[in-house]
Amino acid sequence: MKILVVGAGLFGAVAAHELAKQGHEIQVIEKRDHIAGNIYTEEVAGVQVHRYGAHIFHTSDQQVWDYVNQFVTFNRFTNEVVANYKGTLYNLPFNMFTFNQMWGVRTPEEAQAKINAQRLAVKTPANLEEQALSLVGTDIYERLIKGYTEKQWGRKATELPAFIIRRLPVRLTFNNNYFNDTYQGIPIGGYTQLVEKLLASPVITVSLQTDFFAAREAYLHDYDKVIFTGMIDQFFDYTLGELAYRSLRFDTEVLDTPNYQGNAVINYTDAETPFTRIIEHKFFDEAHTHTMQTVVTHEYPQEWSRGVEPYYPVNDPDNNHLFKQYRQYATEHAPQVIFGGRLGLYRYYNMDQVIAAALQMVATSF
Numbered sequence: 393m394k395i396l397v398v399g400a401g402l403f404g405a406v407a408a409h410e411l412a413k414q415g416h417e418i419q420v421i422e423k424r425d426h427i428a429g430n431i432y433t434e435e436v437a438g439v440q441v442h443r444y445g446a447h448i449f450h451t452s453d454q455q456v457w458d459y460v461n462q463f464v465t466f467n468r469f470t471n472e473v474v475a476n477y478k479g480t481l482y483n484l485p486f487n488m489f490t491f492n493q494m495w496g497v498r499t500p501e502e503a504q505a506k507i508n509a510q511r512l513a514v515k516t517p518a519n520l521e522e523q524a525l526s527l528v529g530t531d532i533y534e535r536l537i538k539g540y541t542e543k544q545w546g547r548k549a550t551e552l553p554a555f556i557i558r559r560l561p562v563r564l565t566f567n568n569n570y571f572n573d574t575y576q577g578i579p580i581g582g583y584t585q586l587v588e589k590l591l592a593s594p595v596i597t598v599s600l601q602t603d604f605f606a607a608r609e610a611y612l613h614d615y616d617k618v619i620f621t622g623m624i625d626q627f628f629d630y631t632l633g634e635l636a637y638r639s640l641r642f643d644t645e646v647l648d649t650p651n652y653q654g655n656a657v658i659n660y661t662d663a664e665t666p667f668t669r670i671i672e673h674k675f676f677d678e679a680h681t682h683t684m685q686t687v688v689t690h691e692y693p694q695e696w697s698r699g700v701e702p703y704y705p706v707n708d709p710d711n712n713h714l715f716k717q718y719r720q721y722a723t724e725h726a727p728q729v730i731f732g733g734r735l736g737l738y739r740y741y742n743m744d745q746v747i748a749a750a751l752q753m754v755a756t757s758f
Contacts, residue, residue, distance in 0.1 A: 396421065396611055398604045399621030401429025402743060403733035405590040406750035407619050411758060412593040419615070420591065421602040426584070427591065429621075430703070431743065433582030437646045438683040439674045440582040444703075445640060445691055446657055446671050447583060450573040451744035457575045459747060463589040466577030467677055471570040475659045477535045484659065485570055486532060487563035494531055500564035507532070507562065523554035528562060539663035544693050545638065545706075553708050578676050612728070619753075621733035623702060624718045628725070632718055635738060636711050637702035641692040652686050667692045705738045712738075730757055 393416050397404045400422035408418045426432050430444040448471045451457050460466075473484040483489040491503035510529025517523035520541065524533045537557075538549055545552055561572075569576075579586055591598055604611060604622070612618060620627055625635045656675035660667060671689040674680040696702050705711065715738040722729065732753055734741050741749065 393417070393616040394614070395419070395617045395619065396615040397619045397621075398611075399429065399733065400424075400427040400587065400591070400598060400600075401621055401733060402431055402587065402746045403736075403750045404429075404619060404621045405587045406747050407732065407754055408596050409590040409593065410751065410754040412595045414758065416595065416758075418593070418596045420596060420598045421604060422598065422600050423603050425601050427598065427600070428584045428587040431583040431587070433584050435582075436644075436673075436687050437685040439680045439685075439687045440677060441644065441673045441687050441689070442583075442671065442676070443642070443644070445642060445689070446669075446676075447743065448571070448576065448578060448676075449743050450571040450576040451742075452572075452574040453744055453748060454574075455751075456744045456747050459751070460579075460586065464579035464581070464586045466575075467580050467679075468576075469578045469656075469676055470568075470576060471657070472568040472655070473570050473657050473659060474655050475536050475540075475661050476665075477539075477661045478664075480535075481658075482536060483568050484536070485561045485563060486528065486536070487568065488566045489568065490532075490536075494535070503564060517554040519550045520552035520554055520556050521549040523557055524549070524560065527557070527560045536661050538661075539665075540659060540661040540668060542663060543666075543668050546693060546695055580677065580679070612726075616728065617758075618726075618729045620729050620731050621736050623735045624715070624722065624731050624738060627729070627731075628718065628721060632721060633714055634698075635714055635718075636706035636708075637696040637735075638704055638706060639694045639696040639700045640703045641694050642689050643692070644687060644689040647686050647688060648684075649686055650681075650684050652688050702735060704734060704740050707738070707740065 395411055395416050395418050397408045397418060397420045400420050404420060408420050412418050431447050432443050433440045434443060475482045475484050482493050491497050495506050497503045497506060507529050510531060512522060512525035514522050514526050517526055524537050542549055653670060653672050657669055657671055659669045667690040669691050673687045674683060731737060
C-alpha cells in the first residue's frame with residue numbers, strides 16, 4: 393500500500409519503520425524543519441541539548457526496551473530531581489532525604505507520623521488540593537506540589553480534578569531515583585539518531601517543512617492509508633469543538649561556566665517563579681561534563697491557542713468526552729485515517745507507551 397505518515401515524531405517513526413518492513417511504500421511528512429518531534433536533540437557547545445524539554449527514557453516493558461536497543465546505545469542516567477522552594481532545596485520524589493530536609497526527622501517512623509498528622513481527613517476529595525492534602529499533608533503540598541501544579545496547568549489546584557494525582561509516591565527510604573521502572577537512560581549521542589535509524593529505509597521518503605493541511609484533500613485521495621499524529625480536532629477543522637491543550641515555552645542559552653546548577657533538572661515549586669524548571673543538559677550524559685561551557689533551558693508553561701504548539705492534553709472529563717465524540721466522528725468521516733501519538737489519541741504518553749502503542753497499531757491495523 394501507499395501510506396502517508398503525518399508527523400516524524402516517535403509514533404510516526406516507529407509506525408513507518410514497521411510498515412516499511414512489511415514492504416509498504418511510506419511517505420513521511422513533517423511540518424517542522426527536523427525529524428524526531430519533541431524528542432529532538434541537537435549538539436550545542438559540545439552538549440546534546442533536548443530542544444523541547446527533558447526526555448528521560450524509562451520503562452519496565454522488556455519488549456519496548458529491547459526494541460529501542462536495536463537502534464541506539466543507552467547510558468545509565470538516573471533521574472534524581474531537586475526541588476527549589478523559595479531558595480530551599482529538597483530531593484524528589486518524596487523520600488527520607490526530603491523529609492529530613494523538611495522536618496529534621498531521621499527515621500521512617502518519624503516521617504510517617506509527620507505525614508499522618510498533617511493529612512486531610514476526607515473520604516471523597518473534590519479537587520486536586522483535597523486529594524494531595526489527603527495523601528501527603530500540608531507541608532509537602534504547600535512547598536512541593538501546589539505552586540508547581542498550578543503553574544503547569546494554569547489553574548488553581550481547587551479547580552483541578554482530583555484524579556490528576558490519584559497517588560503520590562512517598563518513599564520511606566533514601567532513594568532519589570525519580571522513576572520506579574526497571575530500565576532507564578538516554579541514548580548516547582541523543583534521540584535524533586534513534587529516529588534517523590527508524591526512518592532509514594529505501595521505501596521511506598521524508599519531507600520536512602511540509603504542511604498536511606496545505607494539501608489535505610490531495611493527500612487523502614492519493615494514499616491508501618494515512619497515519620495522523622497531529623491534533624485530532626484540528627484534523628476535522630474543530631467541527632465538534634476545540635479540545636484543550638497546554639503548551640510550553642523554552643528559553644535556552646549557552647553559559648560560559650562549566651557548571652551552572654550541578655544537576656540535570658531542578659524544579660521550581662513556588663508560585664512566584666514563572667518557570668517550572670531549569671534543565672542543565674550536560675548532566676544527562678557524563679561524557680559531556682568536562683566541557684567548559686554549559687547549556688541551560690528555562691521551561692515556562694503557557695496557555696494553548698490555535699497556532700501555538702500543543703504539548704500535552706488536558707484530560708479532564710469534559711475533554712475526554714469530546715475526544716470520544718471525535719473518535720466516533722473519525723470512524724464515519726475518515727475511515728482510512730489512523731490517529732496516533734499524544735495528540736492523535738489525546739493521551740499523555742511516556743516514550744515507552746508511544747512505542748508500544750505504535751507497535752500495537754501496526755500489529756492490529758495492517
